[in-house]
Amino acid sequence: MIHLKSEREIAKMRQSGLAVWQAHQIAGRMVAPGVTTAEIDKAIEAYFAKLGGEPLFKNYPHHSKGKPNFPAVTCMSRNEEVVHGIPNNKPLKEGDILSLDTGVRINGWCGDAAFTYAVGEIDPDVQRLLDVTQATLNMAFELMHTKSKWSQIAREMAEYVSDHGFSTVECFVGHGIGKQMHEDPQVPNFLGRALRGSGDFRIEPGLVIAVEPMVNMGTKRVKMLRDQWTQVTADGKPSDHFEHTIAVTDDGPTLLTVAPQPAEEKLLLV
Structure with a gap:
């Protein structure tokens, strides 16, 4: 069942959204050859702790x-990892791409x-993969202004x-989000059987969803590594991942x- 949020509830979600945005600013300043993903994860964990926020990923069942359970505050997927x-503690190297996914709960x-980060100079074809994936997310947001169904x-x-x-x-797939990280509805990035049936949903005020296209350079097929969490492309080619939390208000998505916008500076938790 989809729980539509009030304007007041969406305003509260904006605070956690800003915290996630700030976590990505921390990561963006750190990503470089020689830095480890464990170091970046530790910095984001410390930031969330400073806010009194609850990391959504750590110990996720x-x-x-x-x-x-998942052992970290962030998901860090590089190159062929989806x-x-x-x-x-493996250092990033020139030419890597790093998809960093994270979330936090603040005030409930x-x-x-x-976001996917390029580590130094990357291959032009890989850059095109990043550009297309990010454009896909941007397009989804723009289409939410004009389309009535997901x-x-x-x-x-x-x-x-x-x-x-x-x-x-x-x-x-993506997902609804609110007091819990994963709520109804499921938000596929493709037109599958679910969206041809009862799984489709309306783009209407109060809807809050996490839209997250995952795009592979080669096959769409994936497989899980022995750590029981990491998903990689079946053909070993690069994969990319971008995601935003999007709310539909009376004024649009x-x-x-x-x-933050200038009027929101007071909301920025630092």
Whole structure:
């Protein structure tokens, strides 16, 4: 069941969204050859702790009983890793790409966003992958201003990816978000069976969703590593991931995980 949020609740979610945005600013300043993903994760964990925020990812339970909970505050997925990569002490190197996903709960409300960082100079084809994935997310946001159903948006997202010679990951989807990180509805980046049936939903005031296209350079197929969390492309080619938390208000869709406007400076938690 989709829980539509009030304007007051969306305003509270903006605070957690700003905290996630600030976490990505911390990461962006740190990402460089020689830095480890564990170091970046530690810095973001310290920032969330300073805010009194609750990291959404750390100790998140595995979907399979008996498997380990997620051990970190961020998911750090590099190169062929699609999602759910575990931060480690392996230094980043020139030419890597790093998809960083993180979320936090502040005053009872959640924010969640992902961004893919280039480590130094990267291959032009990989840069094109990043450009297309980010453009897919931007397009979804713009289409939320004019489309009435998510299925209409998902179709155009997948077509845009395919037209550029890449593939949309179909094993993982976006999600509703509010007091919990994962709420209804599921938010696919493609037009699958669910969106042709009861899984479709309206773009209406009060809807708050995390939209997160995941795009592979080669096959859409993925496989899980032995750590029981990290998902990699089946062909070893690069993957990319961008995500924003988006709320639909009476004035239209708004991005909750972006930089503050001048009038919002007082909301920025530092």
